[in-house]
Amino acid sequence: MKIFDKENKISSLVSTNSNLLPVINRFGIQLGFKEKTIAEICAEKNVNPDFFLAIVNTYTNENYFPEEELLEFSPLLLIDYLKTTHKYYNEYVLPKIERLLDAVMKTCRENCSSLKMISTFYQKFKVELHIHLTQEDEKVFPYIIDLYHNRRLTEGKTIGAYEDEHTSVEEKLSDLKNLAIKYLEPTYDSNAMNEFLQTLFQFEKDLYDHARIEDLILVKQVMRIEESLKTNAAR
Numbered sequence: 001m002k003i004f005d006k007e008n009k010i011s012s013l014v015s016t017n018s019n020l021l022p023v024i025n026r027f028g029i030q031l032g033f034k035e036k037t038i039a040e041i042c043a044e045k046n047v048n049p050d051f052f053l054a055i056v057n058t059y060t061n062e063n064y065f066p067e068e069e070l071l072e073f074s075p076l077l078l079i080d081y082l083k084t085t086h087k088y089y090n091e092y093v094l095p096k097i098e099r100l101l102d103a104v105m106k107t108c109r110e111n112c113s114s115l116k117m118i119s120t121f122y123q124k125f126k127v128e129l130h131i132h133l134t135q136e137d138e139k140v141f142p143y144i145i146d147l148y149h150n151r152r153l154t155e156g157k158t159i160g161a162y163e164d165e166h167t168s169v170e171e172k173l174s175d176l177k178n179l180a181i182k183y184l185e186p187t188y189d190s191n192a193m194n195e196f197l198q199t200l201f202q203f204e205k206d207l208y209d210h211a212r213i214e215d216l217i218l219v220k221q222v223m224r225i226e227e228s229l230k231t232n233a234a235r
């Protein structure tokens with residue numbers, strides 16, 4: 001798999017992996033790249049090119065994970081990126097999935113119980129995801145920002161509990177997909193259903209990479225800060 005560098009044309013990034021378009025947009029970079037390189041666009045948009053490359057390469061290659069490199073970036077940079085991603089999920093992806101699901105439901109004429117079950121599962125997944133994203137936006141990220149700026153531990157608060165929370169959200173999405181693939185009664189319009197399912201698959205991949213960045217980079221960074229503060233306090 002190709003690893004992108006600063007001298008690559010930004011257009012080649014999108015031609016290689018069109019899923020990168022929303023990722024690139026989160027950095028404020030939009031289409032109309034002309035012949036510009038990644039370095040040129042990043043300078044223009046005031047984006048840290050190393051951080052940009054670490055993120056796009058992580059999304060493109062399953063096996064590429066520049067942990068050490070990414071651990072060097074400020075957690076604030078990462079939090080900004082993660083928050084923009086949450087906004088993209090809440091304001092664009094989830095409403096889109098709902099619209100597509102509604103469209104499938106409308107095509108069902110009889111025997112719609114399994115389709116209704118999909119809708120119930122989707123609602124459960126959405127509630128859980130919403131709680132998770134809100135918790136990160138309102139509790140976890142502010143905790144990290146405070147820790148980073150003030151270099152002070154707060155009694156009873158650590159990043160530890162935050163670590164394995166992703167599994168439950170990912171499981172709900174996987175259940176939803178399996179239910180549709182294995183047990184759905186074929187009483188709906190196939191094209192509408194496929195569009196819904198493909199969007200779900202794409203979202204699953206995006207969520208997975210998002211969680212990977214949080215667990216393997218952000219949590220690690222914060223643990224390092226907490227450890228060093230504990231060591232200093234013990235001296």
Ligand SMILES: [Fe+2]
Pocket residue numbers: 082086133136210214
């Ligand atoms: Fe997140």
Ligand SMILES: [Fe+2]
Pocket residue numbers: 132136166211214
């Ligand atoms: Fe998360």
